[in-house]
Amino acid sequence: xxxxxEPKPVEAPEVQRRVVVKVTDAxxxxxxxxxxxxxxxxxxxxxxxxxxxxxxxAYLGDVIAEYQDRVAGEAYLEPLVGRDARERTGSGRRxxxxxxxxxxxxxxxxxxxxxxxxxxxxxxETAYVEGxxxxxxxxxxxxxxxxxxxxxxxxxxxxxxGIDARWAWGMTDGTGIGFVDLEQGWTLNHEDLxxxxxxxxxxxxxxxxxxxxxxxxxxxxxxxTKGGVGIAPAASARVVSQYRTSTTYSTAAAIISAADxxxxxxxxLLEAQTTAAGSSTSYLPVEVEQAVFDAIRxxxxxxxxxxxxxxxxxxxxxxxxxxxGRHLLKVGDPDYRDSGAIMVGAATSAAPHSRLDFSNHGSRxxxxxxxxxxxxxxxxxxxxxxTAYTGGFGGTSGASPIVTGAAVLLQSWRKARKGHPFDPxxxxxxxxxxxxxxxxxxATDRIGVMPNLRAIFDRIERNERFRIDDKFVYxxxxxxxxxxxxxxxxxxxxKGPVPVDPQWREIATRGRxxxxxxxxxxxxxxxxxxxxxxxxxxxxxxxxxxxG
Numbered sequence: 001x002x003x004x005x006e007p008k009p010v011e012a013p014e015v016q017r018r019v020v021v022k023v024t025d026a027x028x029x030x031x032x033x034x035x036x037x038x039x040x041x042x043x044x045x046x047x048x049x050x051x052x053x054x055x056x057x058a059y060l061g062d063v064i065a066e067y068q069d070r071v072a073g074e075a076y077l078e079p080l081v082g083r084d085a086r087e088r089t090g091s092g093r094r095x096x097x098x099x100x101x102x103x104x105x106x107x108x109x110x111x112x113x114x115x116x117x118x119x120x121x122x123x124x125e126t127a128y129v130e131g132x133x134x135x136x137x138x139x140x141x142x143x144x145x146x147x148x149x150x151x152x153x154x155x156x157x158x159x160x161x162g163i164d165a166r167w168a169w170g171m172t173d174g175t176g177i178g179f180v181d182l183e184q185g186w187t188l189n190h191e192d193l194x195x196x197x198x199x200x201x202x203x204x205x206x207x208x209x210x211x212x213x214x215x216x217x218x219x220x221x222x223x224x225t226k227g228g229v230g231i232a233p234a235a236s237a238r239v240v241s242q243y244r245t246s247t248t249y250s251t252a253a254a255i256i257s258a259a260d261x262x263x264x265x266x267x268x269l270l271e272a273q274t275t276a277a278g279s280s281t282s283y284l285p286v287e288v289e290q291a292v293f294d295a296i297r298x299x300x301x302x303x304x305x306x307x308x309x310x311x312x313x314x315x316x317x318x319x320x321x322x323x324x325g326r327h328l329l330k331v332g333d334p335d336y337r338d339s340g341a342i343m344v345g346a347a348t349s350a351a352p353h354s355r356l357d358f359s360n361h362g363s364r365x366x367x368x369x370x371x372x373x374x375x376x377x378x379x380x381x382x383x384x385x386x387t388a389y390t391g392g393f394g395g396t397s398g399a400s401p402i403v404t405g406a407a408v409l410l411q412s413w414r415k416a417r418k419g420h421p422f423d424p425x426x427x428x429x430x431x432x433x434x435x436x437x438x439x440x441x442x443a444t445d446r447i448g449v450m451p452n453l454r455a456i457f458d459r460i461e462r463n464e465r466f467r468i469d470d471k472f473v474y475x476x477x478x479x480x481x482x483x484x485x486x487x488x489x490x491x492x493x494x495k496g497p498v499p500v501d502p503q504w505r506e507i508a509t510r511g512r513x514x515x516x517x518x519x520x521x522x523x524x525x526x527x528x529x530x531x532x533x534x535x536x537x538x539x540x541x542x543x544x545x546x547x548g
Contacts, residue, residue: 346371
């Protein structure tokens, strides 16, 4: 931690390099048509014959043979998800990635040449060298003279200092929600984590063990007599490694594997960053890689909440462009694409919270949290001690678990109250809404807001307090004549329901009154909070809206 730079990455074992290829659907359909020409039925259009697409591995088999002589050493072709993992992955998720294949070559130079040649082909949508091992977005240097701690685990305190987790514990502790941490290594038998029973979904715990241990401690450190307490200590925690084997590394494959083992409403944390080929920009969010983006989008579409570290590159993500000049991370740009993940930047621990220089930032960043002085388990980097703690963890790596913990508590609370959690989009809306704690200078910081659980829970309860379910909606629509029940009634402010047509002969006066009494009784019983005065106010508002 010298001269304001990140700690020097540990020496990682050499890994083979992979070129990730996505074959166009048109090419795969054409191949299917050639392989199954006899499947056409009488009268069937030729374009409809190839509805069953061949997978990318089958399509690229002949293509790779053409390049074999020009690649230094041996190259081999496989699905994006390895064959062993593929057998364990659900058929629906496998099918979503059948257009992808990975070509493994011995070195980066060979991979770059192959990616360039493949990108020149019309039948290839994209080809790129998959990001190799990079250090996780770890803690920046700690300078106690200007970054004092704001108390042990101050990120648990009330806003504006923290996310108010201590208050939220009065209603929930993470029970019923699964949490998965994706990175490169952990010390799962740490004294403040062992009782959590954390298991590995897939991959190898191989590098930056102290980093993974620190992340887990922020979210699920056990409520015992040792160390601290995680934000959501009762959540069911697992991990998945980017090291698929001791010599292979893939963020996309790890996400796919994790998502396949998770349930809707669970929370997946991406404790990773990457670099982009052809870009001079430093560390970036992992979703800049196409397969990683698709894997995140697939997980979110399956109901999984994904929290993604923005990365420690100090970049304005609105300015960043990929190798094709596209602003993929600039909200509102024609080339912008939304993975659905909650992206997290890093700010000072002291309020008002200002963006830390190393944090990536921009319109794509949804939330921020402490990026310094985080008190948690492990040493925060490479150590494997089972008794170590640190008060100096940080970076977007330290911030992302705080937002993750808030997401887990929100989902747990919602599930306990309603029987099911929120969908990922709703979680992102609540955690990034204006209810939460703004940074010191939002226009300059551009790292979103820090979740305020008390404000979120209170607003949700207030919204639900006056919510009318479908039965009441239909009654109101009838009363206001939106649904023609001929002749119907309307609500007159100060008088209540009045018949639209005095010649209402089909239904007796008592029947009308019974209907009105029923809606009034049911509405009064709703959550025990509606008075006759409030009913009149609601009626007046509705009358102005529908009959004004």
